[in-house]
Amino acid sequence: MNFDNFETGAELSREEFDQRTPDLRVELLNLQFDLRSADFAVLILIMGDDRRACEELTDRMHEWFDPRGLDTEAFLDEREEELGRPLFWRYWRALPPKGRIGIHLGGWAYHAVAERILTKGGKRRFARRCEHARAFECVLTASGMSIVKVWLHSSTKALEKQLDRADKNTHGWRAREYDRTILEHHGKIEKYGEHLIEGTESDWAPWLVVESTDKRHRDMVVFEHLRDRLAGRLAGAVPAPFDPPLEAHASEPASPLRQLDMGVTADPAEYEKELPRLQRRLSDLAREARDKGVSTVLVFEGMDAAGKGGAIRRLVRGVSAALYRVTPISAPTEVERAHPYLWCFWRQMPRAGEIAIFDRSWYGRVLVERVEGFATQAEWTRAFGELRDFEAQMTEHGTVVAKFWLQIDTDEQLRRFEAREHTPYKKYKITDDDYRNRGRWDEYVAAVDEMLLRTDAKHAPWHLIAANDKHHARLEVLRAVCKALEAKL
């Protein structure tokens, strides 16, 4: 990858431009119209080493497309609400729903290059950003999204000329001053731009590098490319996202669930003493985390009637209600279905210093969706890596992540179901579905085992908890959360 190869000096005469433009614009608007009722969204990333060209191209997109169908986001100044969340939160938040075109001006690529230039020792972070970007684009492609990435390149010499011309103009001195500063870094922007393109080039989200010096040539190349991509996609040319084959385990792994000692119980006297002590401890830790701006994400999964709700209630008993939020995950809404499946979870990332507790979570992808067949094998297979990357982003941001699987055995579950027949609490009423799920017990066990093996990570560990004894489970959860926060604070 070398930008020099793109400095062809190609130009397009005004005459030819004016001749080709009208038909192209009709085609683009009609494709945008067809997109409205299509089952996918389009994401256009506009980046380059020629700032003005990037902005001009974005403006032209608003001119040649119907701006009512565009969701454009310029990623320049960082906002407080963005700085408080994992890096890619801002890009996820600005994704277009199905039927629309999203334009990210700068986007993740801008932040990656800017950070690489402005901070020392950023080589590893830069490489990491590229990995996250690959993962990001992979998830989006798998959801059906069509991704177009444009890099507008100009030689330093051409940029200098451009600025000299601009200087004769009396307006916009501030923008020019800014551009002069950027120009000093142009060599670096090119260098890291080349690295970035190499690191994030893919079949499903390829880069289009265009020389930006001649505006007519530049726009014609970009819009014809857009037309071809959009027309192809609407005609059914779905790009195949990277489908990593599941790595085989080195040897047949032991089943974590079967290894769990299900007979463990808590001493009643110890429970009475420990529970309030741990709750007070967590109360203090939560306040300290708030003061330090450290966020926490807690995931609760478990067999039906394993006691997730009860464990969560005991967990938060001492914590100020202003500091945490419990999010129950159920079937996705219409708006959520118009986005990639991780979108709704990204939106729930806690603000700086807050605790987000998920009662069921993104692991539904490799549990209920896998077992019930709502996700294809390709989808849940791919999900292991996607979920690892998702959580890695949290911990790299400094968020504390802990995940809990609450396990009970079939006899205990049946006892609890039967006990619920007599409960005065309506929400615990058992339905036929609950009994039906028991028939799939072994399939769930297999899915859980694989999930535990493939998504356990040092920074985002699974806590596998024997929950036949509720008291034991509640204490274990509290201890683990306190420990995770203590380690971070």
Added chain:
Amino acid sequence: MNFDNFETGAELSREEFDQRTPDLRVELLNLQFDLRSADFAVLILIMGDDRRACEELTDRMHEWFDPRGLDTEAFLDEREEELGRPLFWRYWRALPPKGRIGIHLGGWAYHAVAERILTKGGKRRFARRCEHARAFECVLTASGMSIVKVWLHSSTKALEKQLDRADKNTHGWRAREYDRTILEHHGKIEKYGEHLIEGTESDWAPWLVVESTDKRHRDMVVFEHLRDRLAGRLAGAVPAPFDPPLEAHASEPASPLRQLDMGVTADPAEYEKELPRLQRRLSDLAREARDKGVSTVLVFEGMDAAGKGGAIRRLVRGVSAALYRVTPISAPTEVERAHPYLWCFWRQMPRAGEIAIFDRSWYGRVLVERVEGFATQAEWTRAFGELRDFEAQMTEHGTVVAKFWLQIDTDEQLRRFEAREHTPYKKYKITDDDYRNRGRWDEYVAAVDEMLLRTDAKHAPWHLIAANDKHHARLEVLRAVCKALEAKL
């Protein structure tokens, strides 16, 4: 209204509390369960002159209700994204959808009292906040929401005692210091609290004032009240929101639409010269507004084929795509239907310095929804005041607001429909619906006239534009937007 009357010294013994609690908690959880499938949401505002009591009560809500069904928001520190928007944006954003309970700790009441104490000359602003709060609660009630407002009151003496006790505790010195500061203002908090309750008491969103000194008494009163309100509402006791009768016009008003000179046209030569000049001017103004953090809201309404889209495209031609967003308004989504109708528009309020352009808008309530019968007469009648308040909030925040009605006559519309039969642009294809709407022309004219008469305001004016000549209309729109921005900047 005098808090002294609530200092009854009522207490509840532990014995009685423990005896009444279990049944009450079962009832509350079962009511919350029933709420899940009900067609309304519950909003609980917790405020008072006893900070600790407010937080304790909120924590107890999380204990006695299932926290998975609660959307709790503590309104204390102001966030950057909130400061950039009109005042009530933050409360609208935190509203629970149907089936859930929202808890606003402090909420609008906290900000109103805090501002009244901390800033001078805030008497008018305070009164204005109360008016907005009334309007807010009125819209929510009309959407079916059930609102419970709790004020926890303590005498200064009791608060001093509470703090003295807390001082013996070694922990939490910072919270105590904070409480000491608040205590100095306690007299004022009480005074403005009384004003606030008087100013925002209503049949549909009544205040519950409870003495907070005895925790058991306090919680029992609040939760029994909640149980009764929730049970009543679930049993069908829908509170009637304030339904202001439409004020009669002093005399039969002239029809603004009929008074409009539809024959006006733009000179072609002038158009060629003026259009780019105005576009450059707006480009500069938009940048200046961005630098100064001044937001703009532009509303476009008009008869079908009146040229809204074309006018918007010419309007933004010179403006950087990063500075504006065009939002087309169509039928509400599932999530939007689970909220009051203004909710989705509040969410679209622009960030500081940005321009939000609405292609159709909240005026659908008094136009298409009225004419097609999607809104009841009570709903669209009430809407005039609701929309006035909505826009008043924008302008009080400093946002520039301008509204455009583009008018064509029936002959011109027919000509455009027929011309579209031959357009290569798919999006302009005419459907049977378009012709059907023509049959309701007179009803639309009446609705538009009434809208113009009832929602025109000096700070949020309607620009009634004769659009038979597209060039004339586009210039008029550009001129009006430039003028509005110039006046503000």
